[in-house]
Amino acid sequence: MDWFFKFPHMDDDALRNLKKLIDESFRAFTRAYGDAIEGFFYPLQTFLIYSERLMTKTPWPIITLVVLTIAWGASRNWKIVAGCLFSLLAIGYFDMWDDTMRTISMIFVCTILSIAIGIPIGIMLSRSDRLQRVVNPVLDVMQTMPSFVYLIPVVMLLGIGKVPGLIAVVIYAIPPMIRLTNLGIRLVDKDVLEAADAFGSSSWQKLVWVQLPLALPTIMAGINQCIMMALAMVVIASMIGVQGLGQPVLKAIANQYFTLGIFNGLAIVGIAIIFDRVSQSYGQRLQKHREIVHG
Structure with missing residues (x-):
């Protein structure tokens, strides 16, 4: 028995x-x-180094002004702009500015990569049900696998450093980008596509001038989720040498430095809120514009 x-x-x-x-x-x-x-991956490393250098060497008033301008342009909301200003001033006042800039540069590069890879894959999935059935289980595994697991093969291939951490973060963050691009294009009204066909649009013209603009609010939601997942991976990626706010948090965990962990954790929350509110507001504005255009 x-x-x-x-x-x-x-x-x-x-x-x-x-x-x-x-x-x-x-x-x-x-x-x-x-x-x-x-x-x-050497060009990727060069891009990341230059991005980090740009963020850390640029004077803080210029960075702050750029962030506030982007926040206002995306949201048209003074409350969000004021929240961004308060978060940045608090981060600088508590001496976390350089680590925050390194984290933002990492998130920026990860987001650019995720968009560059995720949108074309999402477009391909939207055009083929068979391909979608093949890729969806892979995306399910990528989203459910513990984030620590991504670090093992990447570190064995590339060692410790920024690029392995960047690759691990992108793998962890890219599934929402692919899924929501696919979903946004599939949700485009069939009548609009038929009208585009009636005007003799090619597949490329239909994609660029009809499907992608109408799917943009959903794609923006994918970018938002991609940024949030990349930020969630920051602390874990610090284990393999990714500099930024994750390393002080890791140090605080190892040495029981309560205030160090709390302050840097709140800084991560602050930039997460900035990214989330700005990207969500922009997506909502796009949605309202779409509703006005289509009656």
């Missing part, structure tokens, strides 16, 4: 040999192709 109480499993030696085979195969792959993969 042992089988009834204890689940039957693979023999210990066989399981050990299987794990050893997989580990050795991955190490061999890393030794053979690690340098080539690292070279492939």
Whole structure:
């Protein structure tokens, strides 16, 4: 009756040999192709370094003015602008400005990458039900897998540093971008598409001038979710050398520095609220404009 109480499993030696085979195969792959993969991501590393340098070397009044201008342009709401100003001043006053700028530069690069990769994949999914059925389970796995797991293969391939952390963050953050791009294009009114066909629009013209503009509010929601998930990954990515607000939080956890953890955690919350409110307000404005245009 042992089988009834204890689940039957693979023999210990066989399981050990299987794990050893997989580990050795991955190490061999890393030794053979690690340098080539690292070279492939060199432009990404350069982009990240220049972005971080721009954010940290630019005087704080200019950064603040740019953020407030973007907040006003996106939301047209003085309360959101005032909230952004208060958050930035509090971050600077408590000496977290440089770490915050590093985190924002990381989020900026991650978002650009997620948009550049996610929107084309979302467009392809919207055009093929078969491809959507294949890709959806992959996206489900990406969204449910513990974020720590992403760090293991990336670190083994590329080591410790900014680029491995960036790749892990992008993998974690990109599924909402793909899903909501696909959803937004699929929700475009069929009558509008038929009208575009009646005017002789090509598939490319229909995509660029009809589908993407009408799907933009939903795509903006995807960008919003992408930014939030990237911020959620910041502390975890700090374990492999990603600089920013995550490292002080990690240090606070390791050494029981209560105030250090709370202050930097609140700074992450502050920039999360800024990104969330600004992107949501812009998406809502786009939605209202769409409703006005279509009656």
